[in-house]
Amino acid sequence: xxxxxxxxxxxxxxxxxxxxxxxxxxxxxLALTEGAISRQIGRLEAxxxxxxFERVGNRVRLLPNGERYSSQVRELLxxxxxxxxxxxxxxxxxxxxxxxxxxxxxxxxxxxxxxxxHQQHPNICVHLSERIEPFVLAGSGFDAAIHFxxxxxxxxxxxxxxxxxxxxxxxxxxxxxxxxxxxxxxxxRLHRRQNPDAWQRYAEETGIVxxxxxxxxxxxxxxxxxxxxxAGLGVALVPRIYVETELSQGKLVAPWPQKENVAKTFCxxxxxxxxxxxxxxxxxxxxxxxxxxxK
Numbered sequence: 001x002x003x004x005x006x007x008x009x010x011x012x013x014x015x016x017x018x019x020x021x022x023x024x025x026x027x028x029x030l031a032l033t034e035g036a037i038s039r040q041i042g043r044l045e046a047x048x049x050x051x052x053f054e055r056v057g058n059r060v061r062l063l064p065n066g067e068r069y070s071s072q073v074r075e076l077l078x079x080x081x082x083x084x085x086x087x088x089x090x091x092x093x094x095x096x097x098x099x100x101x102x103x104x105x106x107x108x109x110x111x112x113x114x115x116x117x118h119q120q121h122p123n124i125c126v127h128l129s130e131r132i133e134p135f136v137l138a139g140s141g142f143d144a145a146i147h148f149x150x151x152x153x154x155x156x157x158x159x160x161x162x163x164x165x166x167x168x169x170x171x172x173x174x175x176x177x178x179x180x181x182x183x184x185x186x187x188x189r190l191h192r193r194q195n196p197d198a199w200q201r202y203a204e205e206t207g208i209v210x211x212x213x214x215x216x217x218x219x220x221x222x223x224x225x226x227x228x229x230x231a232g233l234g235v236a237l238v239p240r241i242y243v244e245t246e247l248s249q250g251k252l253v254a255p256w257p258q259k260e261n262v263a264k265t266f267c268x269x270x271x272x273x274x275x276x277x278x279x280x281x282x283x284x285x286x287x288x289x290x291x292x293x294x295k
Contacts, residue, residue, distance in 0.1 A: 013040035018070035108242040148264040164239035167258035188234035189216040
């Protein structure tokens with residue numbers, strides 16, 4: 001069935017005019033005449049059966065339908081441009097993957113291991129984009145997501161990867177500055193903004209007394225917490241998988257018990273209609289699952 005779509009020329013003209021709020025500026029940007037822009041938008045309006053701009057003399061203003069449509073068209077054109085640039089930059093006989101991943105997991109765990117994947121699959125280019133919150137994978141443009149388990153992934157193929165087990169860490173010098181050595185209650189504590197009661201639950205689980213568990217600076221990401229701990233700003237309660245290197249090198253220390261209950265479990269999320277013939281994503285999935293089994 002043939003799709004009923006407006007012409008690309010009309011959409012590009014409309015997006016430019018909507019963004020600039022001017023037919024004249026759109027004409028300058030696209031190296032066209034103002035009349036050509038006006039004709040393209042007129043044809044688009046006729047095709048849609050909807051008036052997109054209000055014309056008052058030489059001035060134009062987007063109407064509500066035009067506002068909504070312009071944001072949708074801009075998103076589609078931006079995505080088409082990105083995909084086009086990806087393809088233009090790919091060598092012959094190569095493939096690419098677009099993976100959505102939580103930012104700290106990407107920075108602290110995935111990216112340091114990607115050289116292993118590239119060594120095994122030099123013809124597959126992996127593009128990463130951060131996604132802090134779960135989203136609808138279908139129609140997103142992503143081949144897969146690496147995120148924590150969530151009802152949003154219902155209906156997708158999910159594979160468990162790693163668990164976040166929280167552990168308090170700090171710079172070694174901070175213990176020397178504290179009046180009571182390793183007494184956690186005497187040291188400044190750092191918090192992740194999205195998990196404000198983490199220290200309270202840690203105290204309840206371990207039996208360590210914290211007079212005011214909520215006191216301390218707050219950060220959006222675990223990556224920020226780790227950097228703050230490395231800077232000696234306080235004790236950060238972070239997933240152990242993110243700080244194994246710093247602990248082994250002595251850049252961070254953890255003289256306190258780790259939180260036994262799993263905070264979150266990461267999983268690989270694949271589309272429901274994934275086919276075996278889609279070898280790039282299958283290769284990535286097999287590699288990732290194997291990496292999470294490495295002790």
